[in-house]
Amino acid sequence: MSAPRPRVLLLANTVFFPPYPEELPALTGAHPRAWINDVEADLLSVDQRLRTAPSRLRRALYRRLPLWVVQVLEAYRVGRAYDVVFCWSVADVALSLALLLKLTRRRMPVVALLTRVSERKKALLLRRVHSHLDRIILPPAVQREHAVRELGVPEAKLVALPWTLDTTFWSAPVAEPGSALETDMICAAGGEMRDYPTLVRAMAGLDIRCHIAGVLDTTRADWWNADERDRRGEDRVPPNVTFGTMPAAELRALYRRSRFVVVPLRPTDSDNGITSMHEAWSMGRPVIVSAVAGQRAAFVEGREGLWVPTGDAEALRRAIVELWNDPRRAAAMGEAGRRLVVRERDHRVFSDGVSRVLRDAARRSRPAGGSPR
Numbered sequence: 001m002s003a004p005r006p007r008v009l010l011l012a013n014t015v016f017f018p019p020y021p022e023e024l025p026a027l028t029g030a031h032p033r034a035w036i037n038d039v040e041a042d043l044l045s046v047d048q049r050l051r052t053a054p055s056r057l058r059r060a061l062y063r064r065l066p067l068w069v070v071q072v073l074e075a076y077r078v079g080r081a082y083d084v085v086f087c088w089s090v091a092d093v094a095l096s097l098a099l100l101l102k103l104t105r106r107r108m109p110v111v112a113l114l115t116r117v118s119e120r121k122k123a124l125l126l127r128r129v130h131s132h133l134d135r136i137i138l139p140p141a142v143q144r145e146h147a148v149r150e151l152g153v154p155e156a157k158l159v160a161l162p163w164t165l166d167t168t169f170w171s172a173p174v175a176e177p178g179s180a181l182e183t184d185m186i187c188a189a190g191g192e193m194r195d196y197p198t199l200v201r202a203m204a205g206l207d208i209r210c211h212i213a214g215v216l217d218t219t220r221a222d223w224w225n226a227d228e229r230d231r232r233g234e235d236r237v238p239p240n241v242t243f244g245t246m247p248a249a250e251l252r253a254l255y256r257r258s259r260f261v262v263v264p265l266r267p268t269d270s271d272n273g274i275t276s277m278h279e280a281w282s283m284g285r286p287v288i289v290s291a292v293a294g295q296r297a298a299f300v301e302g303r304e305g306l307w308v309p310t311g312d313a314e315a316l317r318r319a320i321v322e323l324w325n326d327p328r329r330a331a332a333m334g335e336a337g338r339r340l341v342v343r344e345r346d347h348r349v350f351s352d353g354v355s356r357v358l359r360d361a362a363r364r365s366r367p368a369g370g371s372p373r
Helices: 021-027 056-062 067-081 091-103 120-132 141-151 196-203 248-257 274-282 313-324 327-344 347-365
Strands: 007-012 042-045 084-088 110-113 135-137 185-189 210-213 241-243 258-263 287-290 305-308
Touching (some): 007 347, 021 042, 067 091, 120 141, 135 347, 185 248, 185 274, 196 210, 196 241, 196 313, 248 258, 258 274, 258 313, 274 327, 287 313, 313 327
Parallel strands (some): 007 042, 007 084, 084 110, 110 135, 185 210, 185 258, 210 241, 287 305
16 A cells, blocks of 8 residues: 655745646746656645744734744744645745754754755854754755754754756757757856856957846845846947846757857855756757856766856857867767756656655654654
């Protein structure tokens, strides 16, 4: 007899709602599918709708509080009625809930999906409250090492799952020489920890077009300080470089036209840029990536892409020219990248892994009678 599907209280980043998690399957086609919809569990999300049925008095109070605080309070109130509480990329919620449980000596199974625990505030809190997190899914290898070595998190509590993507949505037909699908440009995409000023300097004077599908670097106090509402400074970039964020279907078309994808990064101890790398590989495109600590061993030099030193515009320029002038090599590396993601980085890997973690946590939380404790 198979184990029952766990009842899971889902705490996710409500900034991105709507659409709500259960509405995502209807969006497939124009959008990549989300891994959360393949998780084998009965999920109830704590979001703006407050479907956990708080009292009228609580609702009045909650209207005055930030939503992440409401998530913590509701999870604390009703979490023991569920097999597992699952915190999806909301470190403030997960750590605050764990702290509240510790202070009140209450136990409930909490699984947290985190990304970067080396940030000072998160690290200080995680060191003290990891005892009240049942499992921590932490994809970046460097971050797992930091959690064990610096924060005292038991290695057995950490779950290593790779970031994944919808390899069916992110796919491209093979281009025949001379066809409309033949690549005629390069591109970059994303926003976290990107070093687009270095990319712009590398592109100056080249007879290669590059589109940056992302906002400008808003952390720099110079002309590159802009967002989608503030486009000042773009007139100072080379004419072969353009900007503009894109929905997923348009970004997919951009990857199709691009011979390869550049992922310029500032120094980071997390795996920033991995989403763009996966999308590029899934589309059969190689990558040129800044060699940062957080991306250690993400791919093999010369097989799925090329590494370049961080902040080195000349080295990046040489790599761009080298790969642009060798389309056969670029195509071979792109094919290797596609094989990599289809084999190891498809969403089924992540959703199956999360399902397994939630089932195990639920099994540990159930007493002999079979219902949550």
